[in-house]
Amino acid sequence: MPYGYISVGSNIDKQKYIPASLVALRKCFGQLTVSSIYESEAVGFSGDSFYNCVVGFGSELDVKIVARKLRQIELDNGRTRSCKKFSARTLDLDLLLYGDQIINEDGLQIPRDEIERYAFVLEPLAEIAPMLQHPVSQLTYDELWKNFDKTDVRQKRIDPVWLPTE
Template sequence: MPRGYISIGSNIDRDKNIPASLQALEHRFGKLIVSSIYETEPVGFSGDLFYNLIVGFDSDLDVKEVAQQLRQIELDRGRTRDCQKFTARTLDLDLILYGNLVLRDEQLQIPRDEIERYAFVLEPLAEIAPTLKHPINHISYAELWDKFDKTNLKQKRITPSWMLTK
């Protein structure tokens, strides 16, 4: 059964949308492996700060079915599909890894390039899957994070108030 990893982000009603997304993901996929939450500055536009995190889950569903489930959760939380790439959003759920699958088609890219491009994806992934190796370059996520240029890092680990009540 492959383990999938999902990058989660929100900067609109993030204290409602992130917990709701975790609940929806757990309902659909079962037990989740959840990283810390990182507060990050927007990339490519000015706006409110994001919450970003990574969750892992095990599933025997087809990868396209998983992607469809993620799209539905986004829509359920008010996401519109007509928005530009770099804009504020209620919820962004991206399947970044699915086992050792390498897939490039018009609908899906796995592994996602964002893993190596953005600290808000790589740091939480390295936190929960440090020894896991990237399916293309075969370097562990901990090693990728160690080598990542942190010169202008604009994120920090936080504990939102809704996590304190758990």
């Protein structure tokens, strides 16, 4: 069964939308592996801080169906498709990895290049899948995180009271 990883982020009513997304993802995919929650500054625009995490799941669904389900969860949680790439949002769900697939077509990019560009994606991914290898570079996510330039990283692990337990 392919195992996938999703980046989850919110900076509008994040105490509401992060837990709501985890509930919706459990309904779609069953048992999840959920990283710690990280609070990070907005990237690419001025705005409220984000809460971010990475979620792992197993599924037999086709990758395009998984991507459509993620878009629907975003829409169900107040996301508008007209918002700019770097802007405030209720919920952002990005499929980072799906098995060992490498895809770049029809608006679907796997592995997502954000994995190696943003600490708010790489650190939680390295937390829950440290020994998993990036399908292109073949480096583990632990290695990628250790080598990541943390000079300007502005994020911290938080312990929200609403974090659902397994």
